[in-house]
Amino acid sequence: MSAGLVALRLARRNVRRSRGRSALIMTMIGLPVLVIAAVLTLVQTMEVDPREGLVAELGTADARLVQAPKGTVLRQQPGGASWHPGGGDAAAAGSAEVAALLGPGTRLIPFNAAVLRLGTERVDALETDLRDPLTSGMMTLNEGRLPAAAHEVVVTPALGLRPGALLRPPGAAPLTVVGVAEHPHRPTLRKVVGPDLPLASMDELWSPHEYGSGWLAGTAKPVTWAGVPALNKAGLYVTSPAIIPGPRPFLLGVEYTVGLGAMVIMVVLETVLLAGPAFAVGLRRRRRELAEIAAQGGSARHLRTIVLADGLVLGGAATIVAGPLGIGAGVLGAQVAARWGGQVGPADVPWTPVLGVAALGLLAGIMAALVPAVQAARQDTVGVLAGRAPAVADRRGWPLLGVVLVLVGLGATVVARRQPGTVWVWAAAVLVMIGLVVLTPWLVRFTGRVAPRLRLPLRMSVRDAVRHRSRTASAVAAVMAVTATVVAMGIGAQSAFMDRRNAYTSARPTGTLAIWGGTMADGTWSRLRAEAVRQLPGVPLTAGYQANDAQGRRYALRYTVRWNGIRTRRTAAIGDQALLRLLQGRHDPQAAAALASGKAVVFDAAAVRDGKLVLRAGSTSGPPRKLEVPAVVATPAAEHQGGALLPRTLVEQAGFSTVERQLYAMYRPSADSTLGRDLAKVTPRVSVASEDGFSHVPSPGLWGWLAGALVLVVGGTLAATRLAAADMRPERSTMMAIGAPPGTLRMVVAGQALYISGLGALVGLGAGTVTGVALSRPMTTYGAGDPATIALPWPFLIAVVVGLPVLATTAALITRTRLPLAPRPL
Template identity: 75%
Template sequence: MSAVRAALRIARRTAWRSRGRSALIMVMIGLPVLVITAVLTLTETMQVSPREGLVAELGAADVRLTQVPEGTSDLRQTPNGASFSTGVHGAAVPRLGAAEVTALLGPGTRVIPFDAGVLRLGTERVDALRTDLRDPLTRGMLTLSEGRLPAAAREVAVTPALGVRPGDHLQPSGGPPLTVVGVVEHPFRPSLREVVGPDLAVAPVDELWSPHGYGTGWLADTPRPVSWADVPALNRAGLFVTSRGMLTGPAGDPVRAPGLDVQSTVGIGAMVIMVMLETVLLAGPAFAVGLRRRRRELAEIAAQGGSAWHLRLIVLADGLVLGGAAALVATALGIGAGTLGASVVARWGGQVGPPDVPWPPVLVVAALGLLTGLVAALVPAVQAARQNTATVLAGRAPAADDRPGLPLAGAVLVLAGLGATVVARRQPSSMWVLASAVPVLLGLVMVTPWLVGRTGRPAARLRLPLRVSVRDAVRHRSRTASAVAAVMAVTATVVAVGIGTYSEYMDRRDAYTSARPTGTLAIWAGDIGDTAWNGLRAEVARQLPGVPLAAGYQARNAEGRRYALRYTVRWNGIRTRRTAAIGDQDLLGLLQGRHDPRAAAALASGKAVVFDPAAVRNGRLTLRASSTGGPPRTLDVPAVVAAPADEYQGGALLPRALVEQAGFSTAERQLYAMYRLPESSTLVRDLAKVTPRVTVAFEEGYRNVPDPGLWGWLVGALVLVVGGTLAATRLASADMRPERATMSAIGAPPGTLRLVVAGQALYISGLGALMGLVAGTVTGLALTRPMTTHGAGDPATIAIPWSFVIAVVVGLPVLASAAALITRTRLPLARRLP
């Protein structure tokens, strides 16, 4: 029998004999493999490719045509139809009817309406589709699961997410009730809330137009496939084309993903190293305890002629067997969890396609799990080869082997990593900072055994349970150092990402800016005449009776071309381009939220009132007047700085006299009011009936919603830190059985024994958390620069989430200790000789 085969048989029998320890190792190795495999499978399953989504997009039709909003021109699609561009400055395309569309596609074409929009049901807005589901062209788009398909007027079908059944009624806002006659299911979107009917009144959604979503259009059955050669002519007619021939032909083939660049390679490499390091550190104590329990067995093999290579091979076989089994089981469970989880996640939002497993990355992850088992067993294998056979057979514990060069090498690696962090901080990508954190963590792992050894001296001042815990941890420093380093790595990663994420969140909050106060309702029109504007203003006054309205004006040149008066200012380090408003005292009062006599006097005297202090230099504001059809101009106007209504508000207000002195005419085309529209308001729809060139916007202000990602990281840290600490504590508790038996024999109560176990958990998690706090803070501060700067001269935003850091560094060790405190401490009855 070969040595390798014999070692594998021994490893298999040992794993079965110590099933608890083997299961613990497999969980530690397999958990990352399971999670990563599940995420990869879930992501791949929830991605629906254009070919897979063809039936939901086109049904049985050959082509879907979506008309661009009125006033849009210059529609241009790319050959694969994945992207497009539009303009608003050319000749606007006309609105087409079914006859014009049929003529464009050629004789023999049959088209049916396919209008996607929204429907208001009280205060709720749901998707709406106007088409006849009985037509063969829609086959496969929506599958009937209950009732029948709508056929008569005011009959509709709904998706299951709406929660209504056949026979129920829906009451649209401003329309007659609709009768639900059927329930239909989307093939890929179980969370879709949609109403479908052949004559459904779909609300106009030009502001939400998208070629694969909202819009007015048709499904067409064509005598020949619509190819890319036919698309430009259809684009010129204002039709976006989704063709079966384009999606299944050569032009519809997916673009091959580009090769990994240096930055991506470094980032993936750093993530792989971090995951493997964490797994090795978590599984290392279990292998170390297993080695101590097998020292005599290995010493007997050495006494019978086994070489150091044979001993290393036996211990490495443990890692191979347990790592391979863990990777195999975790991969199978991860694939199953990802496949089942995709359908569950899709019910909350998103889409789910056919089950799909990305085999290359999944197999790579499984191989990494196997490699992790071997690496975790590597240090115990080296220790097994170096043990003194005579000492072990005599029953004496081998002396701890300190390697004086290891802490020094670790310190050098830490210093090198810190230097790399300083350099990486100035790079535009955060991947370099994360990569530079790897040598810092590796160096700290090498320093940890030395640090654990130095903590034994202060233990003499502690109470008995803690003193026993610390001294036992120092005595078995190989086991302890691995667990401490695992907690350190998790804490450092979580603290670094927490500081970086929170700083980025605060930077986004500080970067928020608006030209209007929070709560402002803004209504403005484009190039329309005075008659249309007067009708629009009258409709606004009718819809908002008693609401004070402040007017805004457009600037036009002698030829009637509209000009925008803009200036550029830095806001939170970002160059922000603002359009100056034109108005009178009413608009000034709205923008300031109060009456400011100084600003009002300046506006009345013909000066600009500016809310961006950095934009005013020497009492002047420089504006650039630009137009789509006229030459640009530069204006230098007198200005005063005033305080706006909101903290994050900027902008400027120009008096009409100042603009007219510059050679422009002014025309009222904006209305502003401090008013929030109720959910049931039909203002947008009613104004669109007056003129489609109207825009209605409401300034919501900055929504200070806490970033949930931070607490997601805290949950992950909770699982790893508490789980890893408890696993190491259970190993230590089993390893301390002789000491605990002695303490019990001399009268120690069960509470003292539990304190000893809890002391081990507090020592491991506390020391690891303190080391991780230092390393994570350094990396987190370095991450703030690439994550929050927006160009040269922009300082980094540094914000530390104190509650999060305290929860990680203090709360997790306390929680781990509390969990260990309730650990079972009863010892098995010892057999005594008569």
């Protein structure tokens, strides 16, 4: 039998004999494999590409044809589609014309996708016959039956209705729910489907993939690009399997390669550092067995092979278990996530990346066993058989190598932070991380100098940690790597959030409703204003004005200012004292007096120089003009508010006339408000906007990363603590023999956990802060002159750097410490 097969048999026997340690190693190796495979599968499953989404749009039809609004110029090409109002008066295509365009053997069924009003609520609705074979697959019936008559509908589960319920659209007959059906990819969709629905007109919100009417077509031959121009000319937007592009070829760019390489190195490094101490536990326990093999003629190569076989067996077993579990978790997670919002496609596993991750896990298992294998080959056979502890020898050149790698990594970080994208920063961080890993044994020895100043339990813990530096350094480096990664991501995410908050700006206070009328006659504006008053009863409306030249051409008066380092163009408002009070949220006597005297009131201090505001008057049909007007700086109602207000007299002195074309109010429309559509019935040239303020929230993913760090830090620390407890059996037995209480023994074990997690967290904090600050520049700058935003999430950092060591120490305190008395060799 070959030495390799013998080593595998010994490894299998050792796995069965040490089930707890084997399970720990498999967990440490398999956890990254499981998480990465789950994330890859989840993302791939939740991504519904155009081909996967065809069934929900077309059913079994060969084409979906959506009629564009009258006068729309429509053009589809392989590179994309465009449509815009063309002003034509061509009549909409009828079913006979469409059938003729598609050729003989065509069968059409109509559909209309719009919204249905149910009291104050609006839900998506589809008017079509779900019993027709062409619609098969568009909805999946879960309960009841499909609608067969007018006023019968099916609803999606998100509406919370059962068969027999009634829907009461205003001004129409009630609709009876006869079934519950689910969208294939959007389980949270709120939708009503039936053959005869009182739908609201959606011409102003026409979208070929959301709202519009048309036909599902079954054709004798596929609808290809050759027939699309004629259908577009008839005002029909075409969706067909034959014109959906296939998957794009995968291109491996430089940045992608660097990012992938950095991720691979980090994953392997972290897995090796986590599983390394557990392999060292096995080496300690098998030291005598290996020495006996060496005494019977086993060579150093045989000993290395035996220990590496442990890594191969455990890494392979962990990968075999974690891979399928990760795939299953990803598919299940996609279904669960879709229930909270979003979409989900058929179960889709990206086999190439998943198999690569599996190979990575196997490689990590072998790499984690590499250092113990080298140590096993170099152990002193006589000393081990005599029961003497092996001597620890440091490699003199390693601290210097670690310092060089750290310095090179810091230099690369300085260069990388000025590059676009974050890939180069992470690549530089890998160099820093590797340098710190190499430097960790020296850090352990250096910090061990504080041991004489500590109390007895902690003094014994630190001295034991320094004596077994190979074991301690691996655990400290693992905690350091996790902490540095999480701290860097926390600082980057917080900086990006603060940059978004600082960059947010508005020209109106939060809670302001604005109604703008474009170029229109005075009579049209009067009707629009009257409709706005009717739609907003009891809401005070403040007038704003528009500047026109002598030929009636509309002009916008704009100025440029830097906000958060970015050049921002603002349009100055024109109004009176009432609009000034609305923009300031109070009565400001000085600003009111300046406006009354004909000066501009500006809320951007940087825009006013020497008491002047420079404006550019621009028009789509007239020549531009430059204006310089007197101005004063005032304080707006909101912190992130800018803008300027010009008095009508000032604008008229510049040669313009002013007409009322804007209305403002402190009013928040409800989510289902139809104000915009109701005003658009008077004239389509109206615009309605609501200022909702900065609504982003800090990334909740930070605390998810904290949970992952908790698992890795506590798990890695406890693995090293178990090894320390095994190595300290003689000392602990002696302490028990002389009457040491259990609390003292627990403190010795907990001291190991505190030392390992505390040192790793402190070093990781420094490394992570450097990387996080470097990440903040490419994540928060968008051009020359835009300063980087650096923000530290203090609660998050305290939870990582203080909370994780405290949890690891607490977990170690409950570790069993009482041992049976055993004789010590003298």
